[in-house]
Every structure is written in C-alpha cells, then in structure tokens.
Amino acid sequence: MALTHNFSVQYDRRHTDSQMYSLYPEDVLPMHLAETNFQTAQPIMDALASRVNQGMFGYVAESAELGLAVQHWMASRFELPIEPEWAQYSPSVGSSLVFAVQAFTQPGDRVLIQTPVYHAFHSLIDNSGRMKAENKLILRNGRYEIDFEDLERQLSNPRTKLMLLCNPHNPVGRCWTKEELTRMAELCLRHHVFVVSDEVHADLVYEAFTHIPLPAISEEIAQHCMVTVNPSKTFNLAGMRSSAAIIPNERRREAFRVALINNKAIDRPVFGMVALEAAYRHGGYYVDQLVPYIEENAKLVGEFLREHIPQLELIQPEATYLLWLDARKLGLPPDQLAPYFLREAKVAFRDGASCGNGEGFLRMSIGFPRAVLEQALHQMKQAVSKLDLN
Template sequence: MIYNFDEVIDRYHTESSKWDNVGVRVGNGDALPMWVADTDFPCAVPIVDAVKKRAEHPLFGYSYVVPDFFRVTKAWVARRYNWEIESEWIVYATGIVPVFNTMIQAFTDLGDEVIIQRPVYHPIAHAIEDNNRVISDNKLIYRNGQYSIDFEDLEKRASSEKAKIMIISSPHNPVGRVWTKEELTKIAEICLKHHVILISDEIHGDLILFGNKHYSVAALDEKYAQITVTCYAPSKTFNIAGLRASGIVVPNPDIRDGLQKQFARNRSIQQNVFALPAYIAAYTECDDYLEQLIPYLEDNIRFLTQYIHTNMPKIKVVPQEGMFLTWLDCTEMGIVGDELADFFIHEAGVAINRGDMFSPDAHNFVRINIGCPRSTLQKGLDLIRHTYSKKFD
C-alpha cells in the first residue's frame, strides 16, 4: 500500500493533546503544534481496520492479554533486532513510563540513586523524583555539535553503593543519537560490574535514519540480557500512543517477577480494549508503512537542516541519527530559558519543547517535532524565520 505522508489532516477537536491542548501545555493556544512526540501522519490502514473491526462489536468490557501479543512481539524483535526471545520473558505494559516508575518502586529504596544521561526524556527524571529517589546524572558530553557518553563519570556513579538502576534512552531522546554497539557494550559492562539493573527505553528503536543501526543492548550478550529490562512499543513507529500498549522484555525471572508483582500492587496492568488489536496489526501487517515513513522523515530532516542553515545560521541542527524529534542548539542566538521559549512559542507562534525540560543545563536548546507533512514543517519554519529576521538580520 502507498501512503501519502504529505496529506494534511485537521486534528483540532479530536481531543488531541498536541493540537487541542497546546494552550494549556505550551502557553499559546494559537501556536502551530510542533512539540509533543506524536506524528501528524495517519495510522497504517491495517491498524485502523483492526480498531474498526473491534468497534463493530457493541460491547467494550474488560479484555485480557491474548497469546497473539506474545507471538507478534517475539517475531517483531527477532525480525527487527535480530534477538530471539522467549514468550515468557515478555510483560505487557500500558506504556514505558509506567515501567520506569514500577521498576524504581520494586528495586530501589528511598534515597537510592538512579543513573540517567541528561539531557533526556523528562518523565525519566520525574519518575525518580516522584518516588523520592536520587538522580545520578551521567551528563552527556556535548562537543563540536556532537553528543557522547562520559564513561569515566559513569563508572564512578555506578560504583556508588546507592546506585541500583540505570535508565538509558536508545535511540536517545532528545539529542538524536543512535548508540553504537561499542557504546552499549561499555554501558552494559559497567552496569554488570557494579550490579546495576539496566532499563533500556527503545521506544524509538524502529525509527533509525541515514544508514545507522539500532542494537538492543540485551541482545549483545546473554549476560547483559540478565540485567536488562528492554522496553519496546509500536506507539511512536505507527502513531498509536493513545492506545497504550507496550511489550517489555525481561529475561531474568527475578527481575520479571519483581516488575509483575509491583504492577499488581499498583493495579496498573489493565489494557484498553482497542490496544491489542492495534498492536497485533502494527507488528504483523504494517512493514510497508515503516519502509515508506523512514525516507520521508529523512527528507524532512534534510529540508529542515538546509532551511535553517540558509536562513537562520545562529541556530544549529544537532545531527540526527534517529527519531522524528530534532534537537536545536540556539546558543548563538544569545537568549536562553524563558526568553528563548518566548521567541519560539509566543513571538514566532510555533509550539516547541524547551530544552530545560530535558536538563537544567539545556536552557539554550529546543526540541522540535518534524513528524509532519512537509507543508506543515515549512509553515513552522517560515514562522520562525519571520521572527528571526526581525531580531537577527
């Protein structure tokens, strides 16, 4: 099937957080939404058909995790990530963020440390702080427009007797890095050495761009699998985040048992009745959608990079290896924090995510969502350029 990602679909009045709630969440209800991490592309037809078929039955009572969930997750992981997993390793979750919170509750105590790598997806930090644990920030190194891992600092943090969990974002949201096999191996070896459980958020793992390759860290060696909780979901890949379904792979039976028992204690394991039909369709019938989506995203990034380079040279596009979220370095603009956010959101009228959501140190960055039709992307860039020209040209 051929998909038209250039099609502009009106999302207003659909209870869309991105579009209908932009005023509450970002501060300007008239701003063009280029913020929260869902795309403006229609779902693949088999997913829509699966939901419609389920909706034709007039009863929407409680559902359960059917065997096909395990079968299709196992097949997808084997096909996409070259990792042969067992069905019993797979745990259903309504999302990856609940896994962060549940793992922290199950495997740490008050005052324990959880290692993260800022700037990083902000609900990771919230999960630590909301559960009264301590953030141990293995800050990424930003040098010459590129991000890398400070392994010397990571070793020190992992060696702390209070360090119990490390959470990685792979590919890394928001900086766009796709970690190499060598980088992931170093992370896993450090966690293994110091008995630190590794949670690998791989929700963007299907969206790998420009010839890069995604590796599931647990697939690199059986010994890494035994300390790792790997989080997969079709939500970003196929734009079905609102349906709430994730597959969590936990080979170690003790860690898996702890996760499941804490889920049960939290009463947080019931699923949306439409989630599993969509999940199963995504992982069995929608490869053609993904094959067409990747080059479209690549072209959007090329377009954005060239546009900004030509028209707004004080903004630098951090090289993007994966995802549909682009990290912009605005240091040369000379404005930060509230002033920088105001430039984009209120003056230009484009809703972005401010960088200091992801790290207190990232007040000179913003994250912009390029998962939209090319015309929408150009509209947003034109709005930014108009304001930029008045200030800097």
C-alpha cells in the same frame, strides 16, 4: 499488492480530543510533543474496525498474543530472538519506567540517567523517593558523546541500583553504537547496576545507522536488563495505552509484574491490544516508508537553518522525529527561547532545560507533512529576523 502510505496528507485535528492541538491557540503550530501528525497504518485501522463490529468490550483476557506479536517484531526488525513470555504488558513506556523504579530499587537508592534526556525521566525519579544521579552527555563537534569516566564514577556509587538508558536517545538523536552499548553494559555489570533501556524510538533509525537492542550485546546483560517498546511513537498510537516490557530474567520479570499488580495496571485495554498486535504483525511496510520521510524532513530542516537561520544549529540526528536545536547564538536568555518562538513565530517547542543539561536548546518534532514543516520554518525565519543579532 504492496501497501503504501501517503505521509504528505494534512489532517485538521483542531477541535478534536488531540492533546497536541489543545494546549495552544489555533494559530500555533504545536511541535513540542513526541507524537506524529500522520494517520496510522491501514491494517491497524482495519483491525480496530473489525473489533468495533463485535459490539462488546468487556475485560480482555491475558493471552500469548501480545508476546507473540512482540516476538515477531523484535525478530523481523532487529534480529533479536525473544520468548513470548518475556514480554509483559504495560500501559506505556513511561509507566514501565515508573514500575521498574518501584520493582528494582528502594527509597533512597540512586537512579542514573544521561542528560539531557526526555523530561519524564526526571519527574518519575523525583516523585519516587529515589535520588537522581546524572551522567551528563558531552557535546563535541556537533555530536553528543558519553563521558565514560563519569559514568563509571556514578555507577560505582554503592547506592546506584538502576540506570535508565534511552536508546535511541531522546532528545539528542543518538543511536548508540555497539561499542558504546557494550562499554555501558560492561560497566553496569561490573557495578551490579540493573539497566532499563527505553527503546520506544527504535523503529525510527536513519538509513546510515542500526539500532541494537541492549539484550543483543550479550547473554549476561540480557539477564541484567529490561527493554521497553511501544508502537505509539512509530504508528501514532499513544492514546491506545499499550506497550510491552521485555524482561528475560524470570526473577526480575516477576518483580515487575508485582509492581503492575500493585498499581492496578495489569488489565489490558481492548483497542490497545488490537492496535499493538496489528502494528507489530502487519506494520513493517509503514515503517519502511515513514523513516525515509522523517529523514528527508530532518535534512530539510538542516539545510534551511544553514541557509536562513545560521544562528540556530541542528544537532545532526541519527534517529527519531525529534530534533535538538542549539539556540544559544540567538542571544536570548535560555528561559525566553521557547516563549519567544511561541509568541513571534507561532511555533511551540519544548524548552531544552526541561531535559536537564539542555539550557539554550529547543526540542522540535518534525513528524509532520512536509508542507507544515516548511510553514514552521518560514515562521521561524521571520521571528529570528526581528532579533538584533549584531
């Protein structure tokens, strides 16, 4: 019997240890965080319950199970063959990026990012003693594109040693095409810049698009890159602190492992490992049902904004449950956009400025049951109606 999941069920997570619901008063809908409000997949809960029944939770031995589970997922979902030993444990994708900066660059080196991008990309470079370089994405006809001329200029700087790629891209929702990835890979290879590809949202690509893992572009770039994956976004498992860094090149893999050891990040969490393995072994059905639900949520937002709040424009997403909203026509100062919606709509957004190159934009999570999303939209409509838009 095929498993099904009901994503419309609403859960009361207030007065729990939920970070999402702890930052704002009870009357606020928290749509600022990259986390869904869906219960995780049943096989994951069953595996965790079975582990609890053992009653002993000592140090977890390193084993091949993590690599085998990641190998299964990458092959079954993305047709990417990897060897189990390529997958290195890491507490999170964010941690993997920090360790990669330590492993593959030196203080004073330049680390390149494409903005606007997930805010942690900025802070991890700013706090590392490295210099941040930006390849600003171009918004053209409602869609973000790569400025390849500037990208090569940034990569050709001899101090640029590392590029942090976000694919699919958070927050602009692009699923980079094979042609775009190939061109980026060729430029990085030409200028000897190692690439770390954050692919944490890879599972959440909409029907008309296809996620291509960076190593699939060529064997040459596979040996010159690292890919970070994590079931956290897909299965609502961020608190489990388990992810994997896929590194085909043995020398690079060992350098990354040294960074893990130096940061005392090598020990694997009991429940995190159980959850990751169950997700990647048995969670395919959940993703197959989650993605259409998320895509319908995105369509709902787009239609509602066009009809009721045309001054708030949705940048059409190709992936993820994070939407990028162009709020510049509302006439509010950029630094007042998020505070205005928090105060007047009781909806919390992430300020686009925190992503760099995103002033006047808002990031909105739609990983919610549809009824909650509809409530948020109506509250947003009421808030905008109070503005003088003449």
